[in-house]
Amino acid sequence: MKTKAVRLYGKGDLRLEEFELPKINDDEILAKVVSDSICMSSYKAATQGTDHKRVPNDVAENPIIIGHEFSGEIVEVGAKWANKFKAGQKYSIQPAIYYENGPVGVLSAPGYSYQHIGGDATYVIIPKDVLDQDCLLAYDGPGFYPASLAEPLSCVIGAMHANYHTTPGSYVHKMEIVQGGKMAILAGVGPMGLAAINYVISRTDRKPSLMVVTDISQERLDRAAEIFPESWAKDNNIELVYMNTGNVEDPVAALKELSGGTGYDDVFAFAPVAPVIEQGDAILANDGCLNFFAGPSNTEFSAKMNFYNVHYASTHIVGTSGGNNDDMVEALDCMSKGLDPAGLVTHVGGLNSVISTTLDLPNIPGGKKLVYTHKNLPLTAISDFEELGKENAFYAELAKIVAKTKGLWNVEAEAYLLENAPEI
Template sequence: MKTRAVRLYGKKELRLEEFELPAIKEDEILAKVVCDSICMSSYKAANQGTDHKRIPDNVKEQPIIIGHEFAGEIVEVGKKWEKQFSVGKKFSIQPALNYEDGPVGVLSAPGYSYQFIGGDATYVIIPAEVMELGCLLTYEGEGFYPASLSEPLSCVIGAMHANYHTKPGSYIHEMEIVDGGKMAILAGVGPMGLAAINYVLNRSDRKPSLLVVTDIDQTRLDRAACLYSVEFAKSQGIDLRYVNTAEMSDPVAGLRDVSGGTGFNDVFVFAPVAPVVEQADGILAFDGCLNFFAGPSDPDFKATLNFYNVHYAFTHIVGTSGGNTDDMKEALQVMSNGLDPAGLVTHIGGINAVIDTTLDLPNIPGGKKLIYNHLEMPLTAIKDFSSLEDKNPVYGKLAEICDKNSGLWSVEAEKLLLDNADKLTY
């Protein structure tokens, strides 16, 4: 089976190549990858090369396939897995392989460490360790893009689960956000922040009574408010407020006022910016938990924290990177039950757009860039579809579908795109 894939050979050295996959072994699975969502982590991996913890030292001789937020269909099942998986089943992959009994520090992951599996490919071989660790997950919902976005959604699910609180006089840590508490999501209207808002508003087991989402970009705040409205939040029992901290002379004092003077039980930081971290520390309530979600590229990144409050106000800090397999299963389940992650997606492209998009990702505005691997298409903002109708009528049809869905991507749009895979250049 031939595959076409974007492979990493070294720092900023990505190549789109066609090559032959070996025949699968009895403990492996052959799969078709339909789509992949390009993550900032792939940008970091591509720019750092072998300096990245997950990238093998020998990529120059044995290049790896990039991309780790992907979904597709099973094509061939090795004998060992025939009773558990069947041809034609839709799937997603948990890329964070957790070796409970393995060596400490193992960081191998699809999209970073393997020659024959990664999200930016037409066909891949799912290796034995992914199978043995239960990281091949089936998806029963509609379309493919929700399953692709289950990985980023699992990251915010894991973050919510990782927060913890205590009771005075007790050393027991009670995991999770405070049910009925006050939550702030700082720098929270980028792709991952939007995923967090979506999840918080759609959780059935616990949720805050007050959710404050901040940013310094009013346009992005306005878009978030359209996607996840104050009115919908109210129907879910949540007082949702979007706040532009650039308009506050003292953001810490202003946000504490919004909290009613108490501060926030759970604060999530979605940008690796020292003043934002310090702002988060300043708005913590008694026994408040700060989750530093954003992964910095700078290994010397630092911010000042109030350790007086750590000691006397029982404030805590945690950091999460990725979700585990249970978080992925929860993400797939909530999406099968109707949670639509389309609000994260702002651009669509084909496999030919992967290299430039990955290497320039921080400079491309908007949210998630969704790649469909079996077609050639320039990376295109959804909002620009209508302007391309004269050059290619397919874009006019896509614009029509997206416009009736509040400007968002959808299963219907995805189907039209895939049905017209040979007509998408402009």
């Protein structure tokens, strides 16, 4: 079968090409890709080339397919896996497979290391490396884009699970956020912050009694409150407060006052900005845990921390970078039960837009850029649909559909795009 895919040949060298996939072996699966969410990690791989730890040294001769947040449908199943998977089944992929015999050893991953699997393609071969690690995950929920966003949502889930607390007199760490505790999500109304708000409120097994979400942009805060209103949180037994710390003379004092003077059991910093980290440290309660969620690009990034409180108030810090396989499974389960991660998505496009989008990703505002790999569409902001629709019936209809969900991407919009957008 022929596939069209964006392949990496070296630093900044991405090419959209059509080529023949080999016939699958008994321990492989042929799959159609429907959607891929372009990640900053793909930008790093594309710009670093063989300097990237997951990219093989021979990509100039054996190019790899980029993209690792993808979903689609299984087309053909090798004999070894016929009892577990079937044609027509929807899927997602956990890319962090850590397979010791992969192209770059344990760091091998779809979207970085393989010639025949990556999200920015029309068809791929899912190798035994992925299947042996149980990293091909069935998805039974609506649409395809939620499964593409399972990986970023799993990062949020992993962060919540990674927080920990202690019991006086014991060295046993109790993992997870505090049930019924107080939580602050700082710089928390970007795409990943919105995913965190959605997950925290939607959880049924564990949740805080208070969640304060901060930012310095009133526009972003208002948008977050429109998508996830305080009333919805209240219906789920959470007091949700949005705070603009840019308008407050003493943000730490104001945040502590909101907590009733106790501080916060669980604090998440969603921006790699020193003042945000230091603010988070300053509002920790006794035995509070600060989770540094946002990954910095500066290898020398640092911030101050109050070590008096580390010693006498048992405050502590944890950092997470991605979710594991269990987090992916939980993300897919959440979405099959109704959690919609559409708040992450701000742009949609086709396979033809992948190269320019990937290489310029740091300069494109907004959240996730969602690509439909069988389509030929320019990368387009959802917020631009209405204006474009004045002269283009396709975007006019999409504008009407997303208006039903407060400007968010949705399953109906996806179905309309898949039915009406031009093929690549």
